[in-house]
Amino acid sequence: MYQLLDSKYDNAKLFENGMTDCGKPLHTFVINSEEEFNPEKIKAAGKAVLLIENGIHPGEPAGIDASLQFADDILRNKNGLATLLKNAVIVIIPVYNIGGLLNRSAFNRANQTTPYETGFRGNAANYDLNRDFVKCDSENAKSFTKIFRKWNPDIFLDTHTTNGSDHKYSVTLIAPQPDMFPPAQQKFLREKLIPNLYSEMKKGDYELIPYVSWMYRDPKRGIKMDQFSGRYSSGYASLFNSYGMMTENHVYKLYADRVKSCYQFIGVLTKFTSANAAEIIESRKKGFEESVSAKTYPLNFKLDTTVFNKIEFKGYETTNDKISKVTGLKHFDYDRSKPFTDSVKFYSTYNIAETIKIPEYYILPQAYKRVTERLILNGIEVEPLKTDTIIEVEIDYIDEFSNAKHPSNGHYFHNNVTTRSEIRKIKYYAGDLLIPVRQKGVKYLIEVLEPKAKDSFFRWNFFDNILDRREYFSSYGFEENAIKYLNEHPEFNKKFQEKRKTDPGFANNHRAQLAYIYNNTEWAEKSYKRYPVGRIYTPSK
Numbered sequence: 268m269y270q271l272l273d274s275k276y277d278n279a280k281l282f283e284n285g286m287t288d289c290g291k292p293l294h295t296f297v298i299n300s301e302e303e304f305n306p307e308k309i310k311a312a313g314k315a316v317l318l319i320e321n322g323i324h325p326g327e328p329a330g331i332d333a334s335l336q337f338a339d340d341i342l343r344n345k346n347g348l349a350t351l352l353k354n355a356v357i358v359i360i361p362v363y364n365i366g367g368l369l370n371r372s373a374f375n376r377a378n379q380t381t382p383y384e385t386g387f388r389g390n391a392a393n394y395d396l397n398r399d400f401v402k403c404d405s406e407n408a409k410s411f412t413k414i415f416r417k418w419n420p421d422i423f424l425d426t427h428t429t430n431g432s433d434h435k436y437s438v439t440l441i442a443p444q445p446d447m448f449p450p451a452q453q454k455f456l457r458e459k460l461i462p463n464l465y466s467e468m469k470k471g472d473y474e475l476i477p478y479v480s481w482m483y484r485d486p487k488r489g490i491k492m493d494q495f496s497g498r499y500s501s502g503y504a505s506l507f508n509s510y511g512m513m514t515e516n517h518v519y520k521l522y523a524d525r526v527k528s529c530y531q532f533i534g535v536l537t538k539f540t541s542a543n544a545a546e547i548i549e550s551r552k553k554g555f556e557e558s559v560s561a562k563t564y565p566l567n568f569k570l571d572t573t574v575f576n577k578i579e580f581k582g583y584e585t586t587n588d589k590i591s592k593v594t595g596l597k598h599f600d601y602d603r604s605k606p607f608t609d610s611v612k613f614y615s616t617y618n619i620a621e622t623i624k625i626p627e628y629y630i631l632p633q634a635y636k637r638v639t640e641r642l643i644l645n646g647i648e649v650e651p652l653k654t655d656t657i658i659e660v661e662i663d664y665i666d667e668f669s670n671a672k673h674p675s676n677g678h679y680f681h682n683n684v685t686t687r688s689e690i691r692k693i694k695y696y697a698g699d700l701l702i703p704v705r706q707k708g709v710k711y712l713i714e715v716l717e718p719k720a721k722d723s724f725f726r727w728n729f730f731d732n733i734l735d736r737r738e739y740f741s742s743y744g745f746e747e748n749a750i751k752y753l754n755e756h757p758e759f760n761k762k763f764q765e766k767r768k769t770d771p772g773f774a775n776n777h778r779a780q781l782a783y784i785y786n787n788t789e790w791a792e793k794s795y796k797r798y799p800v801g802r803i804y805t806p807s808k
């Protein structure tokens with residue numbers, strides 16, 4: 268269908284943009300007002316870029332169909348839609364998870380009855396692509412990153428379908444969470460973009476509400492706006508000061524209504540993008556300037572449960588006493604015979620839980636090729652050192668971390684990371700990377716390289732090689748060096764002998780005594796749990 272549109276209209280073109288894991292290419296379909304598809308030229312003309320990506324979860328295909336319908340309608344200028352292309356260019360990824368889309372079955376989605384047959388959530392390498400934006404394991408994500416960099420979209424929509432909760436709405440929105448953006452963009456989001464989308468949707472057949480992320484199982488007790496970190500589409504977009512959002516169509520509605528409501532949202536979003544192109548671009552520019560010149564960075568947030576506004580919510584009463592037709596047992600359900608309209612609390616404010624001082628440079632040993640590869644892919648500028656040198660840097664030691672019991676998307680993700688920082692003189696080699704922090708991808712850079720950030724490369728196991736020791740001492744082999752050390756360091760020896768006198772358990776444990784010497788002297792392994800990315804705070808190197 269996109270090929271047909273491409274052949275019929277001069278102002279639209281279908282592109283191949285790199286590979287996906289199933290060996291088939293990723294596509295973009297670009298719709299402009301004229302036969303011009305060069306992003307630089309289009310941006311120079313003052314147009315805002317709207318990127319729409321569909322089928323990341325192919326079992327949630329409403330956006331795939333809605334985008335196609337919208338592309339057809341805007342190109343044939345149905346209802347004068349083509350005027351929207353005056354200030355906006357639309358880039359559509361018809362299907363992102365191509366491998367998943369081709370893996371079709373009527374049994375891929377247990378919680379939905381239509382469409383009869385769908386694709387599968389995992390891609391050809393069985394990744395959930397909506398967890399893969401930052402860690403970028405899949406070919407799909409690598410190709411997507413290039414598309415994202417090429418177009419640097421002002422507005423980005425990722426279309427989904429959900430079976431979480433039940434209510435009367437066909438489409439819900441995961442809006443960009445304002446607190447994740449610098450002040451100028453927060454203001455634009457809170458005062459302009461987000462309210463506009465809800466009020467414009469209200470004028471159409473399908474009303475829009477926030478995605479129902481409940482505080483409790485009963486939505487009447489309040490719903491919250493989630494923050495999506497860089498592993499997710501919308502969170503990834505925020506790392507580049509781009510306004511990323513997700514629609515979540517509601518799976519219990521007729522498929523036709525899911526598609527039509529998603530179509531309506533795409534129309535509203537395109538209209539907003541076109542009508543506010545200059546302001547969108549300006550707010551991003553200001554936001555970027557704020558990000559790049561900030562002294563501190565909010566690394567972690569916590570939902571403020573004291574601040575809320577009330578929104579109208581048309582839902583269903585919940586029950587724990589529904590008798591199952593399958594098991595004959597009681598279970599939680601929504602009672603569709605008991606609809607209600609109520610005003611419910613909506614929590615959307617996050618407070619900063621942890622702030623860091625922004626360094627002027629990070630320094631990354633070239634040994635970490637997989638990290639470098641991702642930085643370069645994301646357009647980060649690096650300055651390889653010209654000579655071997657010793658640099659005084661702030662370096663982190665990983666104190667605590669917990670390992671996930673089960674792998675998540677190909678990784679044993681690290682939770683509860685705590686670190687301590689020390690100033691150390693570290694040896695670097697020619698070719699190691701000095702990375703100026705105050706550059707285009709400043710937010711991305713901080714979020715991937717600060718080990719405690721929500722989706723840091725450390726958490727995603729890119730630095731696990733520092734978490735176990737490489738050297739060791741043996742119960743007999745260390746003997747000679749240990750006694751020599753004690754003889755040459757009377758102060759340390761005194762402390763050691765004191766411990767032997769006062770701690771009987773220690774005094775009777777050969778291995779513990781050798782370990783004490785090994786761990787509390789120069790023998791201690793310097794690279795063990797030392798996070799290899801250094802920070803430099805002085806502006807001049």
Ligand SMILES: [Zn+2]
Pocket residue numbers: 324327426427428
């Ligand atoms: Zn989804």
